Amino acid sequence: MSAAYSPEPSSLLLGNCTVLDARVVDGMDPVTDAGVWIRGDRIAAVGRYADVAAEARAAGALTNVDLDGAYVTPGLVNMHTHFSLSLPGSGGDNVKGMGAYDLAHYMADGARRTLRSGVTTVRCVAEKDHADFALRRAINAGRTSGPRIYTAGRALVCTGGHGHESNDTLECDGPVGFRHGVRSQIKAGADLIKVMISGGIAGEHESIHTPQLFTDEMTAVIETAHAWGRKVTAHAGPAEVIGAAVELGLDCVEHGYQLTPEVAARMAERGTALVPTLLVTRCKEFFDELGVPEWMQCRSLGAGPRHLESFDMAIAAGVEVLLGSDMPPFWEFEGTTASVRELEYMSERIGTARAIHAGTRGPIRWLGAESDLGTVEVGKLADLIAMDADPLADTSAFRDVRWVMKGGQIVRDDQNQEDVR
Structure with a gap:
């Protein structure tokens, strides 16, 4: 010009x-x-x-x-987003069966609906085929409508680990394998790294308690990501697994189903945030809509009481808690969207002012974007x-x-x- x-x-x-x-x-x-x-x-x-x-x-x-x-x-900022979510069941199978073009349109529609719902920034923590990077480019170029996207690309898992069934994860083994996994996502354009360090509610042949990385593998992920200026968040359930990762410098925990007061206190001391995703253990209506099998529903809903106790422990310890729904941010659920319902659950335990912080400024600080948002x-x-x-x-x-x-x-x-x- x-x-x-x-x-x-x-x-x-x-x-x-x-x-x-x-x-x-x-x-x-x-x-x-x-x-x-x-x-x-x-x-x-x-x-x-x-x-x-x-x-x-x-x-x-x-x-x-x-x-x-x-x-x-x-x-609002949703810190646990999957635009290409495919849980076990008929609904997830439909997404898994999409070709590249169908998936791109599906994710773009989700992004548009997310922005219209009032969520203006998201953190994607495992998306299929690196389609999230193309979606981010399209939004930034003005070719489609959607929130600001910070993404981890594909989540890193051990062979057969949590989420290995889908191409939104990358199987790695050993320190060398996990170092390569981190670098491959950064090469693709990842803003952060996501790693699965324990089992979860969506893996049929695992339990929430199943540890999935050895110490040298977790060390490789965290050291490599930090060397490249990227934070690491981890899918994790049991306190002992979380505690070990926190000592290695983990930046954020997703879910945290089974914290203890001691581990929560150490998270607060080390500045490790928690995205509790309270919805995932109290969303039978959502599971039924997607045809989620009984074994997963039982595991998820059965974990609910302990999940809330864990969240309360984190609050009492002073852990930074951040809004994240795991369900697509825009999804209609219990009379509102998944993002707002998650915020309401959080507000019941931390109050409205802290909930607004958890849904806006807190996530932006974690993302390192506080000068702009x-x-x-x-x-x-x-x-x-x-x-x-x-x-x-x-x-x-x-x-x-x-x-x-x-x-x-x-x-x-x-x-x-x-x-x-």
Whole structure:
């Protein structure tokens, strides 16, 4: 573009709203009668409407957006996402049977629905055939609509380990094999590494207790990923397996079905986060919809009480807990989406303010994107959602998200019946 042609960025002034974000856990009050000035893809000003409007109008032409009394928050972040999920059963078999073109369209549809639901950022933790990288490129290029994607590519497993039945995992063995596995995902474009270090609820010939990596293999994964500047998250259930990985420098635990107070305390000391995925042990309706076999349903639902105890131990120890549904983020479940239902479960035990943190700023910090996302502040990307009820009073307010913006572009506006992209 020549210097002679430099178009002004789009300019939007949001008004008639209340703005709040995860800084409420630090004592910051919501901003009532608020205004948010969006210039291009970023927030140029936020505060009392009269002050923001004066600043925005002094800068030139802008479009006013009346949010009709809505509450505005950052978009939600789902840290345990699978757009190509294929659990045992008929529903999963249908996904496994898709060819490359069908899978791409299936995942793109899921990404679009995820963004419309108010989830503006996701962390994918095992996707098929590296289709997640193509999806991310398409979204970034504007060819399709979807959230910001941070992805692990294919998860690393031992031969015959958890999830080996699908091509969203890569079988490795021994330290050399796992080092190669890490590097292969980074070569493909992975932002983080996912590794299966124990059995789980979806493996017929294993149990949650089954350890699946030796210490030298876990060491190889964590050391190699860290050397390349990537964090590591691990599918893990039993406390002894988790504890060993935490000592080696593990950055995050997925599920954590069977923590102990001692291991939870060590996670807090070492800064290891937990994505509890509470839904996966209390979602019979979802399992029935996908035709999940009885053996898996029994194992999953039977683990529910201990799973909640484990989550409570993590909270008591001060572990950073982050929102992640494991179910597709947009999936309709118990009257809302999987992301919101997971947030509601978390809120019941940690309160609304901490739940909002767990669904916005906390995940963004883990992802290392806090300079751009996670709060409603000047200079940050305008990834915002709006709803009629106060989420600080009840996180069920997120059930009624009616307006979604990503990067300064309105992608959903129910009142004006707009689905822009």
